[in-house]
Amino acid sequence: MSAAWIDTLLGRLAARDVHLREEPAPGLAPARLFTAKTDDWGALAHETRNLECRWVAGFGEDAGDYILMNTVFEKDGAYLVARTQVKRAMPFLPSHTPYYPGADRPERHIQDMLGVAFTNHPDPRRWTRHQAWRDADCPLRKDFPVAGRMTGPTPPDDTYKFLYAQGAGVYEIPVGPIHAGTIEPGHFRFQAVGETVLNLEEHLGYTHKGIEKIAEGRDADGLARLASRVSGDSTVAHAWAACMAMERAAGIDVPARALYLRAIMSERERVANHLGDIGMVLNDVAFTFGFYQFSRLREDWQRLSREALGHRFMMDRVVPGGVAANLTDQMAIAMQAQIAAMRPEIENLMGIADDTASVEDRLVTTGYLAPETAKAYGALGYVGKASGHGFDARRNAPYAPYDQLHVEVPVYQYGDVAARVKVRAQEVLISFGLLDKLLTSLPDSPLRANWKTPAAGAEGLGIVESWRGEIVTYVRFGADGKIARFFPRDPSWTTWQGLEKCIRDNIVPDFPVCNKSINGSYSGHDL
Template sequence: MSRFSWLSDFATRLRVAGVDTHEIPVPPPARRLALAAADWGSAAAVAAQHGCRWAGMWADADAQRMQLYCLLEHAGDHLLLSAEAPLAAPEFTSQTPHYPAADRLERHARDLFGVVFANHPDARRWTRHRAWPETWHPLHPDALANAPAPGRTPADSNYPFAPLQGNGVFEIPVGPVHAGIIEPGHFRFHAAGEPVLRLEERLGYVHKGIEHLAVGREPTALARLSARVSGDSAVAHAWAACQAMERAVAAHVPLRALALRGLLAERERVANHLGDIGAICNDVGFAFAHLQTARLRERWQRRNRECFGHRLLMDSVVPGGVARDLDAAQVETLRIDHAALRHELIPLFDVIDDHPPLGDRLIGTGMLSAEDARALGSVGYVGKASGQSFDLRRDAPYAPYDGLQVAAVTETEGDVAARVRVRMAELLDSLDLMDRLLDTLPAGEVAAELPAAAPGAQGLGLVEGWRGETLAWVRFGSDGLIARYFPRDPSWFAWPALERLIHGNIVPDFPVCNKSVNGSYSGVDL
């Protein structure tokens, strides 16, 4: 299918539904349709009927207006919907009734900007907790003028978890502080005996203020900030942010830099899949796999530090390119590493895939149906294990992946075992991709200076991180500095999937279900 061949039919459907739109030029790869605030929900209804995947939503504001953006994906194309309302009355119709994935991001925009979403099914605050008053919104243009006096934040003890009553039903509160070094998150289980009837999450306990911290930064400083949105996705978020800035200013990134960015992203994917495969096995008592993957991951990350300066590849991606080049000796070392890791993983993965006691715990556990995965916008290994095959590297390729063949990794069972199999297949495919990148590594520079940004220049970054599609949107101000930055981690869609897939499982299986999804707390706690 050619690019956006479906858009004409979609626009016709919008007109039939009474939604008037006009197109606004934006940098590739997206296209943008503007519509009225009152039609925000109606457009989502048409998009859902058309089969579009809901991929994110964010707000922006100036002294006169509130503006919303929604990203849709269809057939590998990305379409931006936008609408605006007066700042004094920032009301839009909710898209949540048509896209359950919109729920928390709409509540996030409501808490931080004061956006009113008519017909939204959940009035509870999401991002705010009790750190500031109910009527104060920190990213609203008037926020500084009426900022509350600093003081101790009250305990978040009165969040109205949805009740579930019945004979033999009881609640199990877990967190927000856990018996480990993970970030805080509250899980409220309703169970009847051991089977879980419902799980409700409460996240956002360490609100970092990422969106506010981005304002006024120059591009290099934004790249450093973006690498810290979620520490295990430093490459994905930094690349998405740099890609957005580069598109906004029509920058030319050297081919060698793009190839090295691909190498960095695949190294990040390998490290995290290694860690999670072992942790999943460890959660059900198969410590052998955990010990082996931990050993291999440690060796991998030491090589990261040796070649790129940081175990987690922090600050390796910079505006216009990458921070470090590889010499010929390092290229050969990485080739040897890839072969050695592949040699060790193939027999290990054979054991994991065909070890009956492990299969007893993983097969049929934590099943996410294809229907639920579609409704929740699941991407990455969570979506792929439930039949959602979308991968930006293959379906909407960007350099260097537009010159590579990325395998289609998809399972249909939707259980923990399927999510493990997807990770194993992706990991081995990443080793092949990295070999091809090294074999065809172009000569030349590894960074280029960004042109000056025009006032109001906007750009959209889309990168297939190890968790899946990672988004960044930037807008430059009149001073050439960042006026707005919004990062959308795949975990916005992974966490609701965990709530859904735990239904009917027993409480002791929650840790392995949770680890098989491995949503980032930090990625949604902006």
């Protein structure tokens, strides 16, 4: 990790007569907080882009006469939080999207939720808002009631203006929000010629549950429960990121054993999801043998999670100050035995899949996401790693206990479905190694530190590598230890746009396998 780039950035900005001011923000550390003038917001993104910083997350907060706007940048494992104020009466702000295509939807989300207008945004269409609240309403403004202002049934959202294509033989395929399988809802609009996809446009937001709004006023335990359900498949990682943010805001040190148990649960979550999804990808190309084998391994894995930690997903086991589950020596040994048995099985099964011509034919070159496209969107996790970008918070910005461990990160340039599957299979084996180390060196300590009510206004940032990639969670406390603002940035924000691009020029029947290979969270994105 190196923060040297921040000085370079400040220098380049100063040369443009743009001056950032560093503010003390202990809860955001190791990230550093800088404030900027509203008019300089665009120049800031221009210079961070020139320095090849990653645009990590953007979020706003109603602060009365002003709306506080934040963007998080990262380079070389060092984070910078930039903050500015826009007047509530005149909420205009230069957009970051011209410099960072990945800022497109986050800014439109802020526009829909807080009523901030991004002046040079290339696509001012609504994004998160369908028909559940009016254009003039902003759910995250403090004067908007949590119950909303609409009565009666919510009309269907049939007025969203999709891009369209014209020409002989061009046709559209609307898919969703309810999909054919047991998966989350969202709308996909394809333009195709014959079997070839010309363009795909996503329309998400169907699972918007008002998470940011209903977080307000909760206590720390209540926020951890909500964070556990931002995306059920990433329950451990989201709860960890939220708790880390709250603990930093409150200045609480988490006991060593609790940190190890969090990492054990997080790696178990990674393995379970990778195993399940590799099986699903193989199922989507009609290699049902692979599907049944990997779903069997996933079930074995989840059963031991339940036996050892009390829940198949380890939901609500990460709590403010520590963990709500312990691991007996006997169960730690059982976990190691399971890893020892599963490692050769996975190597064997991946070998079989690799040698099966029909699988190779369907996965190799399918759903190609070019490294430059992945970079433009800041694609995280296995999507980024399969397209040349190996950011992994466990290695690049390590947090305890990963600061004590060596995390290997597989990176490929191929960018296709096969590469994403390969990254995930390798991550399973790497997680096995990490689990072995964590289980053999599990320290003895209390499981949970006492909670301390943080001062009103205290803020915290939690950064955790989930199985999908880096989660960045912002928390601010109000009076009496109640939450005033909660924003969890799921990594799916950085990969959904990649799905739109990777499916172009592929055949329509390959969409399911492309989608599964990326597997964005709808719930984590729609919030």
